Amino acid sequence: MLNSLGREIPEYIEGIGKLEPYQGALTKLRKGWMDEPTIPAPNKAYLPHQSKLCKTLEEAIIRSNPHNGMTVSFHHHLRNGDILLVQTLTILHNMGIREITLASSSLNECHDPILPYLKDGTVTRIFSSGIRSQLGQAIAMGVLDTPVVIHSHGGRVRSIHTGKIQIDLAVIPASAADCEGNATGSHGKSAFGSIGYAVIDARYAKQVIVVTDNLVDFPCIPLSISQNFIDHVVLVDSIGDASKIATGTTRITNSPMDLRIAKLAADVIEHSGFFVPGFAFQVGAGGASLAVAKFIREKMKTKGLKGSFMLGGITSYCVDMLNEGLFETIFDVQSFDAVVSNSLLNNRRHIEIPAALYANPFNCGCITNKIDVVVLGALEIDVDFNVNVITGSEGKIRGASGGHSDTASGAKLTVVVCPSFRGRIPIIKKRVHTIVTPGETVHVLVTERGICVNPAFKELEENLRRAGLNIKEIHDLEIEVDQITGIPAPLEYTDKIVGIVEYRDGTIIDVIRQLKE
């Protein structure tokens, strides 16, 4: 069957179930409720003064009823410094546990060591918002029989509510925790800031292990994760490589190209009609996306303009803007550097939020619904403004859906920033390899060679033209770039589906097929 973007979606996939095709960004939300039933969260009982402390992670896992076919979940707040996902799967592998469903909120390069477990049947299914490096390459080549499911951050919460992801064991690293499992990421030697993605895991998993390298006296404050959901607590020497968990401060890029694109994006925002007192703003943490914040900061100071809140992945740059009074509040679902952890701990206007409040489409209002302006990156974008952030030009899985589609769907102005080509590869395509974010939720593309406005947003285009910005029709820019780079030969695939890309409402927006050898 075809979804509304013309992508062929199978009706059923073994190991995944029946699929529902994407029908529009807000189509399912207009009803006002979610049709799928919500499964109940488990209710457990502990005796008074019963100890939750385990001597080792292995002991905690043994006490968590490990079994074949179980689903194990993790959060990715430790980014590329995480060591516990690999340790946990190694313990399960050594116990002979097989056919594990891995449900990590994202997967990074540090998780490459689990690749043998995908090959030997220890791990047979994966749900994640992002997959990179050797794992992404192997999955694209068909290492798993069952396709991986790529979801958004908001969509993951929905999948747990509906039971599409039924977590048997959640392993939650925390930089500080007490003996009852009250836990946080906001202090300790391995501080990583917000622990927002793990809150839903703690609530819904049949068994929950908090792992910390910093066992503090009861109670551990703040109670980012609270004890009433925690089964076991483990003190370990280290939860990860601190240098990769959080750097000191996030630096704005020095790349002239990223800065050029960021400057143009800031000009777009300034003249869009949405750069007004009280505006709500989100930017990504890397490259041109973060650099937009630098120029917006300058423009806000020049105009004496004060915004409402910043949202999402939070960097020290966002904290600086909060402290300068440029924004009233930060809602933080994920923190990117050490300065952010300090702010989260000490500034009451810097608020830690769970993924459900951040971006779950099926509740009475996630905060992404209140964004005015979001700046997002792209691996590819097509002439219909559909964006790919998951598969690279060579067809391998090498990115993350993350909050891309969540924030784009909520924002009044979604600005996608990217260079018009990388290396010799054009970024603007007739048709992107994989759609993650639908073009109907993308307002404007900013590249170094021109700004393209989605023709659905005429008033925005008029505003930008009036400001004298270099507006080009996206088909024209595509041709211009193709003339520089040439058109790459199309990739070759087999019929086998190796990944499905879920839109945030649970419908399927695209599939990823196996690359030919």
Add this chain to the structure above:
Amino acid sequence: MKNFRNRRTMLYIPGNNPAMIQQGGVYGADSILLDLEDAVALNQKDAARALVRNMIKVTNFYDAEVCVRVNHLSTPFGLADLEEIVPLQPSAIRYPKTESPEEVADLLAIIEKIEDRHGLPHNRMTLHAMIETAMGVQNVFNIASKFSRVDAITIGGQDLTADMNIIYTSDGAGIDFARKRIVMAAKASHIDVIDTVFPDVNDEEGLRKETEYAKKIGFTGKAVINPRQIDIIHEVYTPTEEEIRKAYRIVKEFRANSAAGIGVFAIEGKMIDAPIVARAEYLLRLAKITVS
């Protein structure tokens, strides 16, 4: 002013770097300077010349003026550079270490011979003379004023201080006399004058201060070694809204008064005469505004 165009920024791009040449036009610099001279190592000279020759033909530099800095004719590369580049007729050839009007005359004779061989006119491509030696500074007025094809002169601070056997300092003390002498020569000749590069790409405040100084003493613009420097220089050189409004009013009232046969008039009690009108017209050209 001949062939007026903004020359607030002139971005140096090494002639042996295809990626940088390809992207040269996207940063908004008023001029692109493809460099075959100091930015290119001796063993790369031939490759750079061929690369620049080929890329000029196919690269879209958008609205930027495209110039090529060739090697000096006293080197083994200068003549070969001219043979390859002149037939392409970039907007301008930039000639390094120009020291005398005789040298310019010899250079132009070679250029014109090449143009004749290719059936090209002698009035399309211009020449930018770089003043980078004490001798060049002494002779700058004759270099700037004697040739209709010389439409800009520039100062090369690093080479000049080396020639003077002094150290380049951030306050520019050693080259201040040269700067002002070169500016005066350009103004007397009614041509553009471009300031030397600011070498510390991470010192934005220093760049802003030096550009403000260059603007104050009369430079038309400034050479740029990193695209990150462009916006700061443009900010300094771009007239403010208030300046534009004032200039617009001056030019408009000047035209009305001229039509009525009045040469000198006043706006808000201040006398407006020809120099003030010329300055206002210059500002409006910078802002790309025409008076209706």
